[in-house]
Amino acid sequence: MSVPRGGRTGASRSGRTEATKQKLFDAALRLVGERGAAGVTVDEIAAEAGVAKGTVYYNFGSKDALVEALLRHGVDLLSERLRRASALTDPSAALEATVDEALGFFAEYPSFAQLLVSEMWRTPGAWRETLELLRDDIALILRGVLDRLAESGRLPAGVQPATAAAALFGTLLVVALDWHVFHPERTKEDVRESVIVLIRGVAGQSGR
Amino acid sequence: MSVPRGGRTGASRSGRTEATKQKLFDAALRLVGERGAAGVTVDEIAAEAGVAKGTVYYNFGSKDALVEALLRHGVDLLSERLRRASALTDPSAALEATVDEALGFFAEYPSFAQLLVSEMWRTPGAWRETLELLRDDIALILRGVLDRLAESGRLPAGVQPATAAAALFGTLLVVALDWHVFHPERTKEDVRESVIVLIRGVAGQSGR
DNA sequence: TCCTTTGTACTGACCAGTCAGTTCAAATAG
DNA sequence: CTATTTGAACTGACTGGTCAGTACAAAGGA
Known part of the structure; x- marks a missing residue:
């Protein structure tokens, strides 16, 4: 006992x-x-x-508790890394670093990405509450970066940071998974560059 | 028998x-x-x-065959609708119509979106082969739109249509699910507008 | 007549969770 | 220093239940 x-x-x-x-x-x-x-x-x-x-x-x-712990553990790692990357002073640089970090994380733990994508949007689900917290955690970090970008006028008018954050998260998750599952031959740099170019179109003709 | x-x-x-x-x-x-x-x-x-x-x-x-048929059926419906929307002559208009159609579809069949997101990137999985075909089906349609956009010079240099298509698909799927699961109070028009503004940043200062 | 559906009963595999018992390192005692 | 005790950590056989898939006789429908 x-x-x-x-x-x-x-x-x-x-x-x-x-x-x-x-x-x-x-x-x-x-x-x-x-x-x-x-x-x-x-x-x-x-x-x-x-x-x-x-x-x-x-x-x-219990099995459920194990999976829940797993989710928490993984998201803690991820949000820690994202938080660090998003702390750069230049908003555009912060965005790119965050993207880079997220892709790196998903590449490092593809199984976690798979778990996340397959459980995140399940409606009743045993981990509803936990997942909601975790989602908010990540979304908040991304929103922070986007808000700062908006403040410095580098986000097109009309883009809602909340939706954009969700979109960004989805994009990163899916691109990373697609890379891992359907195009494992691509290099990390290749994928990273593609996404960053894509992002830069929306959010910042800053860097070069 | x-x-x-x-x-x-x-x-x-x-x-x-x-x-x-x-x-x-x-x-x-x-x-x-x-x-x-x-x-x-x-x-x-x-x-x-x-x-x-x-x-x-x-x-x-068998149960597996039922689910497989379900996946095929759903993707057939979706790709039929996307194909139709993507047939518009103006590339930017086609992109927006495709986005609109995809969001509408996922809003109409949220359960299908959930099924798709939770099975699409599972590595061994009973429906690997089928899912791969289905993914290529959708990706091809999106690529078509993006290619035409690139031809008319409305895609930033360096964006790879293949990656962009995967990213677009992921964005749409996740935004639709996020809307359904975490922000059901938002109107379709609201979400639609947010995504289109976002997309327009990357791919087309065309329309207005 | 042949295709399809029903309803019920059954099998055999599989699996989450339990529990009585084992191991062993550190604490306590003599 | 040796003997004993404690209890956290771990083990693995076992249980009760669940579920995919089967079987089949009877019925309904084109």
Whole structure:
């Protein structure tokens, strides 16, 4: 009994659990990204992580909770990186850096991109609430960049930052996935350049 | 035995089956869009369609085949509409009409958009082959529009029509879903205008 | 007559979640 | 320093239920 309720810092002395959780994250991400959350069994995740099934339940309580933790973990990483990139002083440079960072992240964790795209817009879904928070988190960062761009007059009149942020996020996610799934032969630089040129058309004849 | 193998034109004399298949499509779309293909049972689909379970197997042979047929059916409808819209003579007008049509379609069949987004970029997946064909179908139409735009010099230098087509598709899909799921209060006109302004930034100071 | 649908009953695989028991490192005691 | 205890971490066989797919006799319809 007495599962250490993962309140906040649960990190105990041994650090054994943290390592186990990480192994489970990695394994789950790999499998869930490929076949969808519903298409993967807890037994498979445990096997992939080289751990007994019970360990999954000891650490996360349920399959749903594991996936939820996975979503949070991934978005935390992503938003951390985006936040950093978007902090550049020049708005156009910030936008480009953010785009670059997002593409890099999705290239690094394609399974996460797949998980995100397949669960984000599911209507009742077990992770509705979490996903809504995560979406707002990312959308806010993108909005921040776009708002600053608008302030400096580099966004065409009539573009609504909220819609543009959603569009930008969708574009990045889908371009990254399309690259990974349908055109893996392209180089990162190639894709990156295409998107940036595209973006620059809308939002900033700044740089060169 | 003897399930009529839905080779190609299966369309038989009676027309009774067509009606049944349509009922099953509608029901399946409703449920699968909401909870994902793996999250819905054949019993539920049959019940929702007001049909016996055996009928599903008589008409489609398997659950996977039903979903595959659903994907084909939906994309056929969509590409038919996009093709029509993209046939306008003026490239910029064609682009705007295509965008408009795509948004309208996703608004009309949000469940289809959800199904598409959640299955399109799954790597091994039961419908890999079909989805690839469907993706190429849509991408080709969008490319056609963008190519004509490039010919008439209204696409910034350096934009690759292939990447731009993927980006456009992703943008439309995600914006439509975001609207449906997170901002249902917005009007179609509002969303439509936002996207078109956005697109116009990249691809055409033509119209007005 | 032949195609299609129904309804019910069944099978066999698969799977989320449980639980009694094991391991082991660190704390406590003698 | 050795023996004992504690408890967090982990294990894996097991359970109860779910679900895709099958079977088939009877009925409805062109």
